[in-house]
Amino acid sequence: MRMNFSMTANATELIKRLQISLNETLETLAALTDAELDESSDHICATDGTVRDLLTHNIDHDRMHAGQLFNSRYLLKNMQKGEVHRLMVDTVKARAEVIAALIGMPDELLDASIPDEGWTIREMVEHTIFWERHSIDDLRRRQLAGRLEQRESTLSDVVDPLYGSLPEVDLNDSITPTPVPDPEMVKANK
Numbered sequence: 001m002r003m004n005f006s007m008t009a010n011a012t013e014l015i016k017r018l019q020i021s022l023n024e025t026l027e028t029l030a031a032l033t034d035a036e037l038d039e040s041s042d043h044i045c046a047t048d049g050t051v052r053d054l055l056t057h058n059i060d061h062d063r064m065h066a067g068q069l070f071n072s073r074y075l076l077k078n079m080q081k082g083e084v085h086r087l088m089v090d091t092v093k094a095r096a097e098v099i100a101a102l103i104g105m106p107d108e109l110l111d112a113s114i115p116d117e118g119w120t121i122r123e124m125v126e127h128t129i130f131w132e133r134h135s136i137d138d139l140r141r142r143q144l145a146g147r148l149e150q151r152e153s154t155l156s157d158v159v160d161p162l163y164g165s166l167p168e169v170d171l172n173d174s175i176t177p178t179p180v181p182d183p184e185m186v187k188a189n190k
Contacts, residue, residue, distance in 0.1 A: 025058075026103075037051050038051070039051050041053065041054045098125070120161075126161065127160050127162070129158045133153050133155055134166060137153050137169075138169075138178040141178070142175070145174035150172065160181075162186065163180070164189070167179045
């Protein structure tokens, strides 16, 4: 199904399109083997080279245009000066690092007990998602109640290994803080 992309798309919609494209690219790349990287590619972006040449071109292509975008913002006198925008940039970079750390991780190691850690890789990721949802959903519900639609997160089913499930909250209650589950109670209920 082809998406009809309007020239009136705002920056948020462009970001979503980039995220969709990245997800589709990563799904494709995950099917490659290391040996296939050295196979010939007749795609124009491979410049008469291999699959590896094609992929390194694509990486450099992104970096070149990122540089152009920053330069264009400078020339248009529209640098990312706002603190919120800077925090959004850092959030994207931090999440990219978590995702990058998972690339190539064999599924059988996701639930392996980590020596000297006391939890698994899957539990670390679920813990990360839990606290992001706990804090950001609370921010949305309480601080931004009048500006954003109140809805349950699509990841409301996340379970933290220490804190359990996300607490249920009344989405119309913009006063009461989201309760922090007691890890001892969660442990006792297991």
